[in-house]
Amino acid sequence: MTTTVADTEEGTVSPYALSHLDSLESEAVHIFREVAGEFERPVILFSGGKDSIVMLHLALKAFAPAAVPFSLLHVDTGHNFPEVLQYRDRAVAEHGLRLHVALVQDYIDRGVLKERPDGTRNPLQTLPLTEKIQAERFDAVFGGGRRDEEKARAKERVFSLRDEFSQWDPRRQRPELWNLYNGRHAPGEHVRVFPLSNWTELDVWQYIAREGIELPEIYFAHEREVFQRAGMWLTAGEWGGPKDGETVEKRLVRYRTVGDMSCTGAVDSAAVTLDDVIAEIAASRLTERGATRADDKMSEAAMEDRKREGYF
Amino acid sequence: MSTITSEELSATTLLRFATAGSVDDGKSTLVGRLLHDSKSILSDQLEAVERASASRGQEAPDLALLTDGLRAEREQGITIDVAYRYFATPRRRFILADTPGHVQYTRNMVTGASTAELTVILVDARNGVVEQTRRHAAIAALLRVPHVVLAVNKMDLVDYREPVFAAIAEEFTAYASELGVPEVTAIPISALAGDNVVDPSANMDWYGGPTFLEHLETVPVSHDLAHCHARLPVQYVIRPQTAEHPDYRGYAGQIAAGTFRVGDPVTVLPSGRTSTISGIDLLGEPVDVAWTTQSVTVLLADDVDISRGDLIVPTKDAPATTQDVEATVCHVADQPLTVGHRVLIKHGTRTVKAIVKDIPSRLTLDDLSLHPHPGQLVANDIGRVKIRTAQPLPVDSYADSRRTGSFILIDPADGTTLTAGMVGESFASPEPVKDAADDDGWDF
Numbered sequence: 001m002t003t004t005v006a007d008t009e010e011g012t013v014s015p016y017a018l019s020h021l022d023s024l025e026s027e028a029v030h031i032f033r034e035v036a037g038e039f040e041r042p043v044i045l046f047s048g049g050k051d052s053i054v055m056l057h058l059a060l061k062a063f064a065p066a067a068v069p070f071s072l073l074h075v076d077t078g079h080n081f082p083e084v085l086q087y088r089d090r091a092v093a094e095h096g097l098r099l100h101v102a103l104v105q106d107y108i109d110r111g112v113l114k115e116r117p118d119g120t121r122n123p124l125q126t127l128p129l130t131e132k133i134q135a136e137r138f139d140a141v142f143g144g145g146r147r148d149e150e151k152a153r154a155k156e157r158v159f160s161l162r163d164e165f166s167q168w169d170p171r172r173q174r175p176e177l178w179n180l181y182n183g184r185h186a187p188g189e190h191v192r193v194f195p196l197s198n199w200t201e202l203d204v205w206q207y208i209a210r211e212g213i214e215l216p217e218i219y220f221a222h223e224r225e226v227f228q229r230a231g232m233w234l235t236a237g238e239w240g241g242p243k244d245g246e247t248v249e250k251r252l253v254r255y256r257t258v259g260d261m262s263c264t265g266a267v268d269s270a271a272v273t274l275d276d277v278i279a280e281i282a283a284s285r286l287t288e289r290g291a292t293r294a295d296d297k298m299s300e301a302a303m304e305d306r307k308r309e310g311y312f
Numbered sequence: 313m314s315t316i317t318s319e320e321l322s323a324t325t326l327l328r329f330a331t332a333g334s335v336d337d338g339k340s341t342l343v344g345r346l347l348h349d350s351k352s353i354l355s356d357q358l359e360a361v362e363r364a365s366a367s368r369g370q371e372a373p374d375l376a377l378l379t380d381g382l383r384a385e386r387e388q389g390i391t392i393d394v395a396y397r398y399f400a401t402p403r404r405r406f407i408l409a410d411t412p413g414h415v416q417y418t419r420n421m422v423t424g425a426s427t428a429e430l431t432v433i434l435v436d437a438r439n440g441v442v443e444q445t446r447r448h449a450a451i452a453a454l455l456r457v458p459h460v461v462l463a464v465n466k467m468d469l470v471d472y473r474e475p476v477f478a479a480i481a482e483e484f485t486a487y488a489s490e491l492g493v494p495e496v497t498a499i500p501i502s503a504l505a506g507d508n509v510v511d512p513s514a515n516m517d518w519y520g521g522p523t524f525l526e527h528l529e530t531v532p533v534s535h536d537l538a539h540c541h542a543r544l545p546v547q548y549v550i551r552p553q554t555a556e557h558p559d560y561r562g563y564a565g566q567i568a569a570g571t572f573r574v575g576d577p578v579t580v581l582p583s584g585r586t587s588t589i590s591g592i593d594l595l596g597e598p599v600d601v602a603w604t605t606q607s608v609t610v611l612l613a614d615d616v617d618i619s620r621g622d623l624i625v626p627t628k629d630a631p632a633t634t635q636d637v638e639a640t641v642c643h644v645a646d647q648p649l650t651v652g653h654r655v656l657i658k659h660g661t662r663t664v665k666a667i668v669k670d671i672p673s674r675l676t677l678d679d680l681s682l683h684p685h686p687g688q689l690v691a692n693d694i695g696r697v698k699i700r701t702a703q704p705l706p707v708d709s710y711a712d713s714r715r716t717g718s719f720i721l722i723d724p725a726d727g728t729t730l731t732a733g734m735v736g737e738s739f740a741s742p743e744p745v746k747d748a749a750d751d752d753g754w755d756f
Contacts (some may be wrong), residue, residue: 016571016603017533020326020405029595032568033547037620037661062607064596065560066552100712116571154395161727170393174729175423175644178719179566179657184727198407280524285355 021207025067028055028195029062030179031158035140036062036194036283037068038183041192042140043100043133045073045312048084048091050215051144051196052206056091057213058195059142067259068137070142071098073130075129077103077121077241087216100136102128119240120263125305130166130310133190140183142193148200149288152304158197164188166310192312201256202281209274220277221254232265256281256288319676324400325533330409330424330431331449337434338465342503343397343410346525351508378548389512394420396512402543418677418692419644420452422732429533430459433484437470437500440480442708446487447677454640454694454738456714460488460496463524472633491680497531499524534542540604541631541708542570543716544624545660547743550609554576556623562593562609563618568660569708570626571603572610577611577627580618581706586627587614598644621662622708623716631716633704636669637717639733640710641697643689649721649731650688657701659735665702666721672696697733709736 035042035195042058046052060070074088092099104124107113113124133141147154157173159181174182183191196204207228208215225231226249227242234241236248253266254277270275303311320420331339339512347353358488359696397408404633411417417712425431431452452460455514462484470476483500502518507513510525522530572578576589591611602608618624637657641711643649653668674695689695699721707743710717721731 015485016604017325022372022462023605026566026605027605030547033564033566033607034661037548053632061595062564063550064593065557066550148398149397154397155393175419175732177423177426177429177644177720177729177732178715178718180718182658182720182722182727182729184656184722186727198398200400200405202400203405215562238421252550285354287354290627 004245021203021210023251024199024203025058025061025196025207027179028173031181031193031195032059032062032142034181035142039140039191041136041138042142043073043138044068044070044142045144046074046088046091046099047127047144047258048074048080048088048216049144050165050204050208050219051146053091053213053215054086054199054207055142055144056095056108058109060095067096071100071270072138073102073129073132073138074102074140075102075125075132076104077125077260078103078227079121079237079256080215081235081258081261083086083216083218084258089111095240100132102132104128110223118262121239121260121283122263123311125260126166126306126311129312133228134164134188138190138193139185143194145194145312146201146204147194148262150303152307154198156194158194160184160194160303161185162192162310166190166191168307168310170304170308175266202278205274205278205281209278216256216258218257221252223250224253224266225249226251226253226266233267234265235261237261242309303307313751321454324402324404326405326407327430327472327528327531327533328407328409328428328429329528330411330421332411332425332431332433332451334429336715337436338503340432341435341721342432342463342465342501342509342524345503345506345509345647346408347399349506350399350401350525352397352517360601393411394424401525401529406528417448418447418694419642419732421448423453424453425455425457426714426732428455428457430461430528430531431457432461432463434463434465435480435484437464437466437476437480442677444705445484446679448493448495449484449488450677450680452696453488453493454642454734454736458494460498461524461527462491462498462574463503464498464500465503467500467513467516468505471498472507472513473681474516474518477519478672492559497521497526497527502674528567529649539571540569540713541629542572542576543628543631543660543708543713544566544572544608544610544622545662545716546618546622546624548620549618549690559612561615563622563624564609564659565609565624566607567602567604567711569604571601572608572624572626573601578612578624579627579630580616580634582624582704583617585616587612587616589613610744623660623662625706633706633710634700635704635706637666637699637705637719637733639697639735640754641689641695641721641731641733642673642693643693643695643731645723645728645730646691647723647728647730648688648690654724655698655699655730656722656724657705657719658717658722659705659707663722664705664725666699668697669700670698672698697731699733700723707735710734710738711736 105123145153168278225236228244254269255266271280352633395410397410398455399406403685411421411424433448464477464480477500485496487751501508508523512523544565546563547565550564552560575591579586591612592599593609651668656663673682673684674693708716717735720729720735721732
């Protein structure tokens, strides 16, 4: 296949046209600065996953040479990959940020939330998240959600108003016109903000490569003890796997997403560099969520239903 | 795809475009084919659609399920909201604002078109230009979308005959140019059969132009914006106050139009104070020149009082400030907009109080006729509005700048986005706007 870039052809290029990554970066930075300018207590949801890492990188660039004027919030399911938690703590220390943590385990210990039979804790994150938002009175909460991830997310605004229960009502969304974002909200309400709305998985990886952003090792191929459940390779752990009839084996795998260990699957991969990963994703016939997320397969409207409840 | 290196992919540009089409014009089929042929529908998504279609008793997979993301949409089989879709070819990345075609969703079309550089208007070759086509063309013209594509679909149902296409293209182009649409590209296609969508059609030898995708891949983006009046709305003041940067004071914003260079004499509006650009930081890196739509931080030679909401402009090319804004608006909220309504106006990064002084006319999109003094605008209405603002605003004409010529009205009570506004005259102007403002004596 030839690889001509159309815009270098005669007559079609403007020296002022931005590359697609520059264009997405500029838009995301604009969104971060709008929130800094209009809100009192913004926070960035930070899981140590690639999308939140890119968000932090963009925020650092948006306010350089000053510090990022936001704190971070991690909703900790208790089923984390250790490499990801280490990354999180390093990033917080390196940039002098404040980290808030909402613990799912606390809620289970107090009997407020109940462990699900399948051990999946992703749906259990909503209550700790929304209570933390209320308790800390956060008025803008940045999420790394992208519209290409899922069909309900394709309907999401960049500035998404949530009521005092953090609920999303897709029928009552504000139209979003030009780049004039409306962040008005009543006391108790907050706005979820998605600076990566217009990015795709490939854009995120290309940006990581271009900017030389460091990632947790689990995103690259490594030997790992895994077992198969519902067509996915899961990491063995105290969270409840493997069960009877499930056997652990050593495989060369990597992760496309990072979430709760109980429902985030690894993919067979030999990709050890960023270029390998990009080539692999460009050729993949599966979406990131389809390949690695059990929780989205629960029903046709799983994501919409979780978002309505206040999930990110 | 897999043979393309990451550098080559990064070098591509981004085209934002919007679709408009009536329910049965084949919009979903066209979108489906574009996504499918550009490898943007992946197998797990297709499987999900097949599963859902089968559980509904449908024999073939219903591709509309790919794009109808909400429970209510799937239940009712209609599209109720704008959705954004992403796909890529080796030449370019695309963001598609997939907007519903029903007339009651004019606001959604306005939403999609506000950020689009190209609008696709679909017509059914058997029906030609109909009322809905004229409505779509009028909205594209109002929003000043730089490129309009007329996709004459279902050519397979008219035996791929050239005269059918030529007559529709001619009628539409004449109508569109009357509205002031700068450029129309007409393409005969069959979204269902695949003619001229991605691959050139063997059935229409008479057509020598680009396929639909080829046109999307090669249409120029951002081609004239850098030469417009330079405008930088200040979003945020960056003051590190650290040992390393004790005196750094930068004005952060996304350049809305034009080009700024170090050394340019600038004026800050609305105060009117002047200074010179002493430095430009492009996300941490110093540069000599920056242009739309880069997010930058500008440093000035003098200590000027500047805060969020101010507009930095070249001293030789400053817009007038005014407290009386005349605009064409599209009302997007369910509660009506009435004369005397107290609102907030967000223009660039500035939000000020305002009052609706007059609604001189409402536009009937079907025939572009004006209904004088309607008293109010309801959801999806397009009309002319006169607004008095509490503080002077440096507005441009929307015809000159889509970013500094646009605004939204917000309900101060509950924060609802009420209205999308475009400053200055449009094809719908009932009278010369500037003269009227002069007569009032409010002109600044």
